[in-house]
Amino acid sequence: MQAFRFNRESVLYKALSVTLWPLIFTASMVGSHFAFQSGHPIFWFNVVYLATIAVIAFFERIMPYERSWLEPDGETFNNVAHTLVTKGLTQIAAAVTTSFPMLFATVAQPALQHSYSFWPSEAPMFVQAVLGLIIAEFGLYFAHRLSHERLLLWRFHALHHSVERLWVLNTGRFHFVDSLIKMLLGQLPLYLLGAPLPVFLWLGAASVFIGLLTHCNIDMRTGLLDRIFTTPCIHRWHHSRDLREGNTNYCENIVIWDQVFGTYHNPARPSSTDIGISGTIDGSFLGQIVQPFSKAGVRRILGKPPRKTSQDRPEREET
DSSP, X not given: OOOOOOOTTSHHHHHHHHHHHHXXXXXXXXXXXXXXHSSSHHHHHHHHHHHHHHHHHHHHHHSOSXXXXXXXXXXXXXXXXXXXXXXXXXXXXXXXXXXXXXXXXXXXXXXXXXXXXXSOTTSOHHHHHHHHHHHHXXXXXXXXXXXXXXXXXXXXXXXXXXXXXXXXXXXXXXXXXXXXXXXXHXXXXXXXXXXXXXXXXXXXXXXXXXXXXXXXXXXXOOXXXXXXXXXXXXXXXXXXXXXXXXXXXOOSSBOHHHHHTTOOOOOSSOOOOOBOOXXXXXXXXXXXXXGGGSHHHHHHHTTOOOOOOTTTSOOOOOO
16 A cells, blocks of 8 residues: 655645654653653663654655655565664673663673773763763774775675665664674773763663664755764765765764764765665575675675686596
């Protein structure tokens, strides 16, 4: 059944296109605040998380950026499996993937506390959270950039780029090695600086909801927000098959380091819908996990033909 969609020229459609990103992000962060103040913060945070997914999925149906991305691609099971299982195993097993960085921080932050601290603990929590986001983004930026520039890391990161449509459910489609590297480079500086646990919780919340919005298939007109946050418009360029576009916009939450290091890309035209990679990713969930660990699997990821074996070579004619 064809889903109902707004007229793109209607006043309501245009108003929603402009306001949805800040409304959804603000509502999710307010919900996170109340979750963190409750007696069961991780449980209630996941309630907010699931509600946000439902809202995004609804608007994907009625005002999609690319209508062809609404069609099934056979990867829904794998996307959900990577979100719930693969990403989770790297961050201390638990039930819902979005909680893992928070659960990890809950255990690791007290264990890694030291007698000295360079962290401005007396500053308002909003200031501490923004500072934590900027510092963590530096590590995330280089983890992401290196995963594009080094084959050793690209073999794992290619899984995320192998999708040919963007929508809310492939937000967490990451190989566990890829997730582990990002978590290490993103969070380790904060541990060394002595950041308190609430900073990690707010960093986790911001990353989760920006990630959902970044990958959503909603026609959002984010304007000036593109100069601050990683929005859907910014991130679609990063998924482009054209490497001149794809090897840009490495920041995950805020685009500060892309602008500092010259990798920010946001031309004045609609962002790319021709996304994916030149290689081939295994069609099964377990196959996608093990593929980067074999030479043959890496050749498929890179789009190279299998190496010929001695059995494949024609026998030499005797002379």
